[in-house]
Amino acid sequence: MNFDQILAAIGGFGRYQKILYIWICLPQILLAFHMMVSIFTGATPPHRCRESSDPGAGNQTLIPATDTVNLSLSNSSCFLSDPQQQDVPCSHGWVYSREVFQSTTVTEWDLVCSKAGLNSLGSSIYMSGLLVGSVLFGAMADRYGRRFVLLLSIALQTVFGVAVAFAPNFPVYVILRFAVGATISGVIINAFVLGTEWTCTKRRMLAGIITDYAFGLGYMLLAGVAYLIRDWRKLQLAISAPGFLLIFYIRVLPQSARWLLANDRREEAVALLRKAALINGRVLPPAVQVDKNVLGGAKRSHSVVDLVRRPQMRKRTIILFYIWFVNVLVYYGLSLGVSRLGTNLYLTQFVFGLVEIPARTLVLLVLPFSRRLSQSGFLAVGGLACLLMLTIPADHPNLLTGLAMVGKFGITASFAVIYVYTAELFPTVVRQTGIGVSSMFARMGGVLAPVINMLHNHSPATPLIIFGMSPLLGAILALALPETTNRPLPDTLEEAENWDIRLDPGKGNPEICDDVGQIENSTELQHLQSQS
Template sequence: MNPVNAKENQYGRRIIILIGLAVQATFGVGAAFAPNFYVYVLLRFVVGTTISAVIMNVFVLGTEWTGRKQRMLAGIITDYFFGFGYILLAGVAYFIRDWRKLQLAISAPGFLFIFYIWVLPKSARWLMAKQRKTEAMDLIRKAAIANGRPLAADFELCQEHKDLKNEAEENKYSVIDLVRTPKMRKQSLILFYLWFVNVLVYYGLSLNISDFGINIYLTQLIFGLVEMPARTITLFTLNRSRRISMFSFIAVGGLACLLTIFIPDELSVLRTVLAMIGKFGITASLSIVYVYSAEIFPTVVRQNGIGMSSMCARAGGVIAPVIYLLRSYSKEAPMVIFGLCPLLGAGLSLLLPETANKPLPDTIQDVEQGMNSVDTEKMQEVHFQPCPRNSDVII
């Protein structure tokens, strides 16, 4: 399982984000002064390890502070800023050609995030899970006042029965339970592959933009720009069907990559257009797989499932640049792989259950029996509201 998830569960989202940002800025600046290639690779490796810590925990923290109906929007908006950084990098790299100065320019601004120490909140959900109810209640009061909706002075923090039951049961399960039973095993392995192939193709296209025959800075800019509509369109498709959305976008990404091998080098613009369409499909698919996975994995192993999925995604990111070594045997081999692998994923995605507007599974038994134990409208959300003093709801 991804170690970031384990640390997150132990120390909370806020501290992991702050440490990740500090390490990222420090080692990023250090890489600009690396005396040789090996030191540079080591420093960049450390920077890379912080990316998961920051991105995953920012995504989780943002959605945990957002109401149920707006959570999908909050997640997509978070992704938008990843795209903004992608676009900004093209402009910065265009004007700063010296690699040391470029490394310094993209890393030093990270020290500005020191002010997050005073503004970044903890997760009230995580505090409740750790039985730190007083801190959680204080944060909720501050949030309510900031939103102009102060709570009653004597309010109590309430949590629905589903979340309480699952919190008590989560510790009984391990990663092995993801593959222990037939249906759970099938769904887990498909999701692991989808995470792997999405990141494989995403970085395969992103890291090799020079192959498409036009200016690399322009290609970088275009690839960044295409991420915006790709993430926006998922807001309109996900509510209709998670499965069809997943199938459609990953298939588009794979087909576009596959078609590039039939385009002659003289038509470099057309090759770039097809690569852009491929990036569009894979970016949208990558946004969807986050939501889809969280809804397919039952609550008792959801954290383990997302952690293992993230680890498979990292494997895809590592393998992506290595695949381009196959060009010494066949020029078309990398794009053939980047085309066929998503198409296989598209076919496998049709074997997953539809989760749009459906109750979430709580237990592995729910998955095996194809049923859900609770009503989604009541149980997906942690409600903060006044409770009777003698309420039997356990926080």
């Protein structure tokens, strides 16, 4: 018996797994808060140069929106006009409208004009934290276990998130946000892996998609929280402090039995499997408890090089890396650029989160028919919507917002598909490695998204061209990938390389489970009974 057969015998998606999914979904709400909060905390309100004659020029940084000065005049944002009609750089600082925000990092540290690039640089550094975290916490998870690293990531995320609210200056703020970004990768990767390693093959796509529903909920909730709290420090504290409530995870969050077995901690794994079987109303097959060889023998170690050693694997790996990169590039490019659409920021943020729910629901409906066509189609929708935005005049913000939401819909759905598709294309021996490296390329897209958005100030069309053409190329490349629907998952590199000559696709996956993890294959059931 291998682990998947044992998992199916004790309930591959029973009550135990459903409770586990609740625990791995809750932190996703906080992840959405941290990922998107910079839209509000780093917003740039209308502003103008402060004149020496302004009341309270020495300490006033905000002015009422009813100020008679027209704050939308571009020539008053960074320069003063003297009697000779020459533009003079601001020498007394700036004053900002407080119609929408009481304070942001921009208003507190004057991140405008010559220092405007620091705001986008801070976002890129934050995304770099996610890149570093995917490497650091991914390696730690393989060594110390999914549970420990997930708990550590949640704890550090809470501590650093609260610390951000008390940052004394911009450099410290950026460093703390970088640390928060790193911990977010630790939560994302290990929550996904912990869910998949406890779930039968047929239901494993739920590990990525169900947690994404929670992320979408957090996306929407953030709009409401930010609407009520207009001061950036108070908002940062409000989204971070709830992490302390998850301290009870120390008692309820389980370790991965599959990881325990891979690290020769068999007794702990059997104890966990017995507990899962009890909660699911099943009995752990006695053979698992008695026969030490029932879970297979020694395994050969593999490395990142195995992802590109063989020609077919190399082709698929490169395509997958590119699709991961594009998904995150466009997802955060559109999300972080929401303030430029010219509509109500809070309402648009809420709808951008709301659109993720039907996007992921549609994925659940179409994914059983085709992984490849779903991946290609959703990428094409996202790319075409971005390109169509180029045809809409700037004085039609509602149309621009509508197309941006269509693009967000397509990319969100594509993002949900790529998690499942990647896990099915990489063979078991390098699956974790493949997902980890894919996540690294995804974070590179996140790092570049704020930088590309900066190009809007010089050429408004450039970001949309990049966000439109990149997914279209990905849509074409996705068609070169093999179909994995109803195909047995490859376990070895040889099986993955010879995909086209493997088992007949009609045979499906031998491990099939219903909602409580029952095995529907009678031959398999008889085999397990005989083993018991």
